[in-house]
Amino acid sequence: MARLFALIPVLLEVASIWIVGELLGPLATVSAVLAGAIIGGMILAKLGRAFFADLDKTLKSGEAPEGPVLRAVCLLGAGILFLTPGFFSDVLALALLIPGSRALLAPMVWRRMTFTGRTTTNRQPRWTGRPNASSSQSSTILDGEFKDVTDDKDPTGLPPRREE
Numbered sequence: 001m002a003r004l005f006a007l008i009p010v011l012l013e014v015a016s017i018w019i020v021g022e023l024l025g026p027l028a029t030v031s032a033v034l035a036g037a038i039i040g041g042m043i044l045a046k047l048g049r050a051f052f053a054d055l056d057k058t059l060k061s062g063e064a065p066e067g068p069v070l071r072a073v074c075l076l077g078a079g080i081l082f083l084t085p086g087f088f089s090d091v092l093a094l095a096l097l098i099p100g101s102r103a104l105l106a107p108m109v110w111r112r113m114t115f116t117g118r119t120t121t122n123r124q125p126r127w128t129g130r131p132n133a134s135s136s137q138s139s140t141i142l143d144g145e146f147k148d149v150t151d152d153k154d155p156t157g158l159p160p161r162r163e164e
Contacts, residue, residue, distance in 0.1 A: 013086030020087055036090045040082025047075045066106075074102050 021029040051072040074096045081093035095101045
């Protein structure tokens with residue numbers, strides 16, 4: 001059943017190419033498909049530069065990066081859909097480029113992207129600090145010396161940021 005469901009987008013793409021080919025002719029149809037692929041490539045090329053610049057600006061302002069990440073996911077999806085031959089995928093790609101449709105998709109996309117924090121596992125730790133010791137009885141103690149190498153001038157102890 002899943003294989004049959006996966007065939008639906010392929011059939012829609014073939015049907016859209018067939019219909020547009022009947023209306024516009026073969027040369028115009030091939031040109032339109034190539035134009036869609038070129039637009040998709042341009043979107044994907046621009047995405048990398050714009051995404052990281054926007055993400056950096058958002059993180060420096062102290063805000064959550066939901067907006068830039070959602071925008072990047074939508075633009076990436078639009079670029080991939082434009083690269084896909086056919087016109088049905090191009091219509092979906094155009095919908096992803098419109099900010100209003102992104103606002104409608106935002107809750108669904110963000111819910112898929114966020115992590116719930118719940119895990120279930122029955123695995124025990126592989127190393128407990130002592131051979132043949134149960135995890136409830138083990139403790140690991142490390143003995144050593146350290147030397148403080150932080151600079152007295154910077155109270156955070158972090159290296160200076162490189163400005164570009």
